[in-house]
Amino acid sequence: MKKLIYIFIAFLSASCLRLDDNLFNADNSIESYQLDNYTGEVDFTLDDSYKIPESLIHVFQLTSDYNGDQKNIYAIYIGDMANIATDTVIMYCHGNKDHMDFYWQRAKLLAHVGGKNRYGVLMIDYRGYGLSEGESSEQSIYADVHAALKWLEKQGLTNERFMMYGFSLGSAPTCQLTANPTCLVPSKVILEAPFASAEVMVQDASGLSLPASYFTNYTIDNAEEIKKISQPLMWLHGTNDNFLNIKTHGEVVYKNHGGTSKNAQRISGADHGDVPLVMGFTAYTDSIASFIVK
């Protein structure tokens, strides 16, 4: 009887609905990146003082290989590409929405940390986002970010001048590739409004201790991966985050950090997408700058 039940369940599993793809809210309808000219929805817009000189904006393609599935993905580097070997660079892993135009204002802010264009900033569109080919999955976004890190490594960047910044979904590749290095390893990690895990998301919504596997095959287990991370951590999270609860997601990630040096920024009144806005752009960039130079 027990065998029959397992066979029944196995049969069902073979053709089951899963809601994994819904995690990725990508927009691949654009024909080109508009950056400052983008007129779609954004979380906030910076004034002209944050404008980046055209000569320091580089849109290019990378090849990402996920288990032999090679895709061309798009990247934007803000800074002098000739000086990557001697600059400090922040790898910005964006969230699950739209494409790089949506996150352009955020990338520009990071390019003003410690002064205009003091640090280089690299951002990519995961496969299926913007002009990047393919379709995203939890594992494929790790492969895409790995491709970006390989590119930085090839430009001569070394671990001690490399930082990773993960926002929302971007916290997953940041934690994964820091905890389980495949090439470059960041010397410091910044997480803004991170996921704890898919399981926390399920349990928050159901009110019960349900396993994530009832709904999705993804784990996004930042709360466990961060235990392996000993690099200094800066964590920013809005107290009013209406999507990833600061208590059940952010606080757990922060608490589980495996290192001894960590900095928490609980931003009073901020929601999921407006931490820099509520902090104030100058306070935000100053705060990150002091974390990096500390």
Place this chain on the structure above:
Amino acid sequence: MRYLVASILTLTILAGCNPTRYVAPLEEKQVAVTANLGGSLINYGGTPMPIPLTSVGAGYGLKENLTLFGNVHTTSLAFGVFQTDIGALYSIKKPDTTGFGLSISPVINWMIDGWNGKGRIYPQVDFNGYYQYQTDGNFAYGGISSWVELNSTKAHGETQQTIFLPSLFLGHTFVKPKMNYQIELRYNGFNTSNEKIVVDYISPGNTGALGIYFGVYKKF
């Protein structure tokens, strides 16, 4: 962002998978097969909609005052989760023709996924009151129900704060010779905050979720 991600959790329940199974007992040795549809209401891209949860099952009148029942949750099944509820309805007071009735129903909810074999058991108890306003016919009902969380910890070893996940319900059953039709409104998880989570539940306040449910019973 939240609208699409919310659909990840279209099976999430706030303990509101189904309507009340039985409020009044079946006749002794009577058999019924049932189908149910409905779930908690969510805001999906600005449009209120019930989570479309379905289940099918059967009931049997073991005694005049004791009905046994079991159900399989078919939407869960489609997602690779075998979910069932098995329970009994004990009639405390049954009106002879018209009038008030009372009943209590202990239920075991059991589920296991076909991916990792992770199982969960949630005991549940329903307290039902009903008013039968037609002789052997239609009745309106209401009551309170609660799931019980047996795990003391949740993900990442954090303390499970919610032990009881109660629901209030009001419904009506249209009784025909061979069929019953049920409609029910529930206020699921009214003791649990619905703020700062991925699903945008619809509720009268900042707790729980309203749900709407339909049931069809074929009697033999």
